[in-house]
Amino acid sequence: MELSYKNIEPLIISGKNIFSKWLGYFGLGIGVLLLLFSMQMFINIQQLLKEKSPRKSGYDFISISKNITNENMGKDNSFTNEDLNKLKTYPAIEGLSPLISNQFRVRATAGDVIPFSTDLFLESIDKDFIDTVPPSFTWQPGQSVVPIIFSSDFLEMYNVFAPAQGLPQLSAKTISSINIILECSGPNGTLNFKGNIVALSDRINSLLVPKTFMNWSNLHLSGDTATRVSRVYIKTKDANDPQLISFLDQQNYHLNKDKVKFSRVKSILQNIVSALGIFGILVIVMALVLFSFYLQLMIAKSKDNLRLLLTLGYSPRWLTNSVAKTWLPVYLFIIIGALIITQLLHLLFLQFSFVDKEDLSFLLHWSVWLIAILLLALTVFINSGLVKKELNNII
Amino acid sequence: MQINLQEIVPDYIDKKNISGSQVWGKNIIIKKGEHLHIVAPSGTGKTSLIHFIYGLRKDYTGNISYDATDIKKLSTESFSSFRQNKISIIFQDLRLFEDQTTRENIEIKRRLHPFHPPEMIDEMAGRLGIETKLSQQVKTCSYGEKQRIAIIRSLMQPFEFLLLDEPYSHLDEVNRKKAMDLIYEECGKRNAAMIFADLKELDFLKGEKVLTL
Numbered sequence: 001m002e003l004s005y006k007n008i009e010p011l012i013i014s015g016k017n018i019f020s021k022w023l024g025y026f027g028l029g030i031g032v033l034l035l036l037f038s039m040q041m042f043i044n045i046q047q048l049l050k051e052k053s054p055r056k057s058g059y060d061f062i063s064i065s066k067n068i069t070n071e072n073m074g075k076d077n078s079f080t081n082e083d084l085n086k087l088k089t090y091p092a093i094e095g096l097s098p099l100i101s102n103q104f105r106v107r108a109t110a111g112d113v114i115p116f117s118t119d120l121f122l123e124s125i126d127k128d129f130i131d132t133v134p135p136s137f138t139w140q141p142g143q144s145v146v147p148i149i150f151s152s153d154f155l156e157m158y159n160v161f162a163p164a165q166g167l168p169q170l171s172a173k174t175i176s177s178i179n180i181i182l183e184c185s186g187p188n189g190t191l192n193f194k195g196n197i198v199a200l201s202d203r204i205n206s207l208l209v210p211k212t213f214m215n216w217s218n219l220h221l222s223g224d225t226a227t228r229v230s231r232v233y234i235k236t237k238d239a240n241d242p243q244l245i246s247f248l249d250q251q252n253y254h255l256n257k258d259k260v261k262f263s264r265v266k267s268i269l270q271n272i273v274s275a276l277g278i279f280g281i282l283v284i285v286m287a288l289v290l291f292s293f294y295l296q297l298m299i300a301k302s303k304d305n306l307r308l309l310l311t312l313g314y315s316p317r318w319l320t321n322s323v324a325k326t327w328l329p330v331y332l333f334i335i336i337g338a339l340i341i342t343q344l345l346h347l348l349f350l351q352f353s354f355v356d357k358e359d360l361s362f363l364l365h366w367s368v369w370l371i372a373i374l375l376l377a378l379t380v381f382i383n384s385g386l387v388k389k390e391l392n393n394i395i
Numbered sequence: 396m397q398i399n400l401q402e403i404v405p406d407y408i409d410k411k412n413i414s415g416s417q418v419w420g421k422n423i424i425i426k427k428g429e430h431l432h433i434v435a436p437s438g439t440g441k442t443s444l445i446h447f448i449y450g451l452r453k454d455y456t457g458n459i460s461y462d463a464t465d466i467k468k469l470s471t472e473s474f475s476s477f478r479q480n481k482i483s484i485i486f487q488d489l490r491l492f493e494d495q496t497t498r499e500n501i502e503i504k505r506r507l508h509p510f511h512p513p514e515m516i517d518e519m520a521g522r523l524g525i526e527t528k529l530s531q532q533v534k535t536c537s538y539g540e541k542q543r544i545a546i547i548r549s550l551m552q553p554f555e556f557l558l559l560d561e562p563y564s565h566l567d568e569v570n571r572k573k574a575m576d577l578i579y580e581e582c583g584k585r586n587a588a589m590i591f592a593d594l595k596e597l598d599f600l601k602g603e604k605v606l607t608l
Binding site: 003007008010011305308309310311312313314315316317 | 507
């Protein structure tokens with residue numbers, strides 16, 4: 001019959017310290033569950049809010065304009081070069097781009113398909129500040145088609161009033177297939193262009209055209225080369241930075257934070273689940289410390305028996321492996337249990353939350369599985385290391 | 396395998412006081428099949444010598460080697476292999492698991508590297524008169540019974556050397572004879588050497604090679 005741990009099991013005295021063992025198991029279970037669950041929630045939030053986030057490469061992009069009050073109404077409220085330089089040099093502002101608007105009249109019609117015409121404004125901004133820039137968003141003089149990036153908020157507004165006006169509602173996909181005729185007229189004449197919506201922007205509430213088109217048409221249609229900037233987009237690490245907000249308030253600038261709020265909500269949610277994850281790691285560490293105390297006590301109590309087994313010829317390696325292996329089923333049970341509960345909670349999240357289920361997989365993310373496997377390996381490694389150390393001490 | 400003792404002297408004995416010893420500071424080679432009887436009064440180092448040879452203590456000068464291997468250089472892992480296959484022992488202080496039964500104590504050793512089937516435990520216990528003690532906890536047995544349990548335990552494994560440290564101190568003449576017959580028989584099966592340490596020369600060991608410490 002093979003030599004097995006069962007033969008020597010009665011010689012390993014667990015003593016009266018059963019409470020700390022079970023507390024250790026419980027702590028480990030809770031810690032692993034918190035870590036796995038928070039990881040899955042972090043990924044869920046990341047994936048759900050990915051499309052809608054106005055943040056780009058970890059930055060907030062916010063629009064500022066000068067406050068219009070009864071005192072300054074009717075005056076020139078555009079940004080001067082001095083204003084722009086002051087903004088540029090402020091430490092929390094990592095970049096800025098003025099929105100340049102058209103100096104000529106623009107009238108848009110949608111042809112015969114949609115009997116709709118309206119006066120418009122166009123604006124241009126550095127491409128780096130736009131969240132969605134397709135490769136087709138370029139314009140060269142002589143080109144009759146002008147690519148436009150349309151605010152998704154405007155589309156939403158259009159779809160609200162369209163039925164009342166007898167106009168068809170439009171989806172994000174169909175809007176790109178509509179031919180818009182842009183009738184641009186200024187002191188120097190009138191020019192017609194075909195407008196083509198190439199993308200929707202969540203970040204910028206405007207109708208954006210390439211800078212090359214704006215500069216060319218302002219020069220050729222209005223003859224006005226002076227650019228008046230009434231809106232500026234700034235790029236900052238944290239749009240909720242109190243010092244930045246106070247600085248902008250002092251300059252009497254109006255801050256449009258609607259878009260930023262969304263990213264802050266996401267950021268807060270992610271911070272909460274990250275904190276939960278960190279708490280989970282702390283609980284795991286504490287549980288492992290508790291285990292190590294339990295283990296030390298157990299080996300100390302069984303010291304004479306273990307020493308006699310070694311004297312009789314039992315191999316230290318076999319003893320270490322056998323003692324360490326006894327916890328493997330417990331660790332497996334704890335981690336598989338935590339994975340199952342995380343999976344159930346994930347399914348509940350899909351079931352009861354407001355989210356669009358197509359965005360998320362029913363199964364846990366692969367990284368959660370990976371972390372579970374790593375945790376198992378880590379606990380087994382730490383455990384066998386501890387047993388080895390303790391046994392070496394008694395040899 | 397052979398065991399070589401090369402000028403070993405325990406650290407606690409002054410080298411000036413070993414002139415009369417036939418073991419300390421001498422070169423002794425013990426080969427398979429040999430029987431060596433070490434005789435000495437209490438406190439002269441019998442148990443120390445047995446423990447030195449078994450590798451439990453290293454507080455001596457000189458060398459002890461299993462074949463060409465100095466045992467001071469052996470790892471605990473290597474020692475375990477020797478103790479499973481080559482060298483067995485009966486401790487003076489017996490070293491039994493007091494809370495385990497007699498059978499469990501013997502089985503713990505037998506399973507390590509079985510030389511005999513489990514039935515042999517019953518047979519040997521019968522021969523030494525402790526068959527009724529097999530299911531009893533060792534702590535309920537008398538010292539003489541415990542000595543017999545330790546003897547049976549030591550015979551459960553393969554070995555080339557059997558170390559005996561005053562194994563019969565609490566046995567009467569009849570039981571000593573029975574135990575010695577069993578040990579001779581088992582050593583014979585393995586052609587094993589026997590190193591027997593005791594207070595005085597035993598009658599039934601007459602004719603063996605006797606060394607005084």
